[in-house]
Amino acid sequence: MNMPHPPFDLEALRAQFPILSRQVHGKPLIYLDSAASAQKPEPVISAQADYLRTHHANVHRGVHALSQEATDAFEAARQRIRRHLNAAHAEEILFTSGATASINLVAAAWGRTQLRAGDVVVVTRMDHHANIVPWQMVAEQTGARVVPVAVLEDGTVDEADLQRCLALQPKMVAFPHVSNVLGTVNPVACWVQAAHDVGAVVLVDGCQAVPHLPVDVQALGADFYAFSAHKAYGPTGFGVLYGKRALLEAMPPFLGGGEMIAHVDFEEGTTFAELPFKFEAGTPHISGAIACAAALDWMSSWGMEALAAHEHQLVERALAGLSAVAGIRLVGTPPERVGVVSFLLEGVHPYDVGVLLDAQGVAVRTGLHCAEPLMKHLGLPGTVRASFAAYNSPEEVDAFVAAVQRAARMLR
Amino acid sequence: MDAMEDRQAAIEREFAAFDDWTDKYELLIELGKELPGIPEERRQEDWLIRGCQSKVWLHASRNPDGTVHLEADSDAIVTKGLAGLMVRIFDGLPPSAVAQAPLWVLERIGLAAHLSPTRANGLRSMVDQIRLYGRVLALQDGSLPPAQS
Numbered sequence: 001m002n003m004p005h006p007p008f009d010l011e012a013l014r015a016q017f018p019i020l021s022r023q024v025h026g027k028p029l030i031y032l033d034s035a036a037s038a039q040k041p042e043p044v045i046s047a048q049a050d051y052l053r054t055h056h057a058n059v060h061r062g063v064h065a066l067s068q069e070a071t072d073a074f075e076a077a078r079q080r081i082r083r084h085l086n087a088a089h090a091e092e093i094l095f096t097s098g099a100t101a102s103i104n105l106v107a108a109a110w111g112r113t114q115l116r117a118g119d120v121v122v123v124t125r126m127d128h129h130a131n132i133v134p135w136q137m138v139a140e141q142t143g144a145r146v147v148p149v150a151v152l153e154d155g156t157v158d159e160a161d162l163q164r165c166l167a168l169q170p171k172m173v174a175f176p177h178v179s180n181v182l183g184t185v186n187p188v189a190c191w192v193q194a195a196h197d198v199g200a201v202v203l204v205d206g207c208q209a210v211p212h213l214p215v216d217v218q219a220l221g222a223d224f225y226a227f228s229a230h231k232a233y234g235p236t237g238f239g240v241l242y243g244k245r246a247l248l249e250a251m252p253p254f255l256g257g258g259e260m261i262a263h264v265d266f267e268e269g270t271t272f273a274e275l276p277f278k279f280e281a282g283t284p285h286i287s288g289a290i291a292c293a294a295a296l297d298w299m300s301s302w303g304m305e306a307l308a309a310h311e312h313q314l315v316e317r318a319l320a321g322l323s324a325v326a327g328i329r330l331v332g333t334p335p336e337r338v339g340v341v342s343f344l345l346e347g348v349h350p351y352d353v354g355v356l357l358d359a360q361g362v363a364v365r366t367g368l369h370c371a372e373p374l375m376k377h378l379g380l381p382g383t384v385r386a387s388f389a390a391y392n393s394p395e396e397v398d399a400f401v402a403a404v405q406r407a408a409r410m411l412r
Numbered sequence: 413m414d415a416m417e418d419r420q421a422a423i424e425r426e427f428a429a430f431d432d433w434t435d436k437y438e439l440l441i442e443l444g445k446e447l448p449g450i451p452e453e454r455r456q457e458d459w460l461i462r463g464c465q466s467k468v469w470l471h472a473s474r475n476p477d478g479t480v481h482l483e484a485d486s487d488a489i490v491t492k493g494l495a496g497l498m499v500r501i502f503d504g505l506p507p508s509a510v511a512q513a514p515l516w517v518l519e520r521i522g523l524a525a526h527l528s529p530t531r532a533n534g535l536r537s538m539v540d541q542i543r544l545y546g547r548v549l550a551l552q553d554g555s556l557p558p559a560q561s
Contacts, residue, residue, distance in 0.1 A: 356490070
């Protein structure tokens with residue numbers, strides 16, 4: 001779908017988000033917590049509602065008209081998501097409940113069969129807990145060990161340490177495309193190549209990349225790529241796991257149940273369905289898939305490049321504005337960054353900044369951001385994180401900076 | 413106990429001057445700054461309250477006259493202000509009052525929303541812990557019958 005994009009009209013874009021017109025504590029909402037979960041535009045809300053109102057039935061099994069309509073819409077969503085990620089085959093797109101489930105699926109189905117005692121799984125110290133704990137769990141079960149790559153003060157991965165970790169000849173290398181705390185964009189294709197050179201399989205956590213960047217899984221070369229729909233303007237409870245077909249075919253099922261079987265037989269044993277259904281036990285989140293596809297359509301309708309350019313301006317404006325606040329410490333200065341600015345006020349607990357911003361109508365996240373090892377590594381008690389989406393405006397960024405100024409004065 | 417009623421009424425009057433949350437927090441920050449806190453070397457691991465994004469230390473002991481001596485501290489100033497509010501309400505009261513006297517002022521000043529167990533400030537946990545301290549001290553001095561424990 002290479003339709004020409006309309007000129008970027010921020011007011012028109014913002015008008016598509018009903019929630020942006022509400023107030024909190026009597027003040028206009030300034031929502032800067034999109035890295036936790038993005039707000040939803042009208043086309044996503046109506047795609048989900050329309051499906052529930054007019055097309056809903058269970059998928060894949062029914063002979064009746066509604067079931068076939070639902071199945072068509074569901075499988076069209078798979079094709080839409082395949083196209084967005086430029087995956088080679090629709091059966092490489094597995095539907096899950098979110099990136100956490102996607103990563104757990106790989107850790108369990110791939111990890112339990114491929115990892116042996118003494119094997120190494122490499123992650124980074126900037127990973128979200130969702131890309132650490134599943135590996136620790138499977139390491140516990142198999143006797144493998146999880147080795148984290150160090151992160152430098154500027155918020156980038158220590159490339160020298162990465163080379164040292166790759167020299168351990170890991171079986172799996174897992175890392176985020178974009179850091180959820182620092183916004184660092186990692187050089188995925190380069191690391192995938194390096195990991196493949198030592199024979200490792202690569203999983204990329206794409207949660208913070210899909211909302212902000214065009215993602216081409218074939219160009220990146222990753223074996224697995226996971227993301228959650230709700231951070232990319234889509235619904236909660238729906239996520240995607242891209243996996244290379246040969247790897248997925250070799251993996252045993254993760255969850256057993258309906259939808260994932262070919263035949264169930266007590267005497268002759270059960271046989272499993274083909275991809276992608278082998279990994280989709282139970283009734284799936286049908287409206288979630290449809291709304292996720294609508295969210296990708298929505299992003300494409302504005303153009304990923306146009307959205308990225310606008311967000312880049314927001315992040316630069318925020319960095320410039322915050323730099324002028326007395327006593328501020330910006331956490332991480334990665335050369336390539338999307339979506340996120342993390343900071344601290346000297347001598348002030350992040351929680352205090354968070355509640356004072358909330359009182360002024362500004363929603364940010366404070367704390368460890370599900371990245372406790374990163375905070376420990378950087379010696380921080382947590383950070384205040386402002387995260388930006390396409391619907392934020394330069395005026396909101398200015399109001400946010402003014403709110404931080406006021407909070408800093410109050411807390412001095 | 414009337415002391416606790418009076419203290420809550422005074423707090424209600426102070427907060428009534430503000431309808432903006434920023435101003436209410438300003439007042440909490442002042443309360444936090446006024447609270448003596450607990451020097452770092454005296455803080456003990458088991459005085460830490462769980463369930464807070466910031467750390468809260470809370471400790472109760474018995475004054476010579478049998479009333480409760482309440483001390484609190486936090487590494488976040490707003491949370492320390494909330495802790496200071498608790499100290500203002502409960503410190504120096506008999507254990508049975510600390511355990512049982514009605515606590516209504518948090519609703520009146522709009523802080524009730526902060527009492528939800530999932531809120532990051534741990535106010536709920538603070539109240540629960542103070543009530544528990546009161547109950548234990550009251551059981552020890554016999555001012556609460558064991559049946560009510």
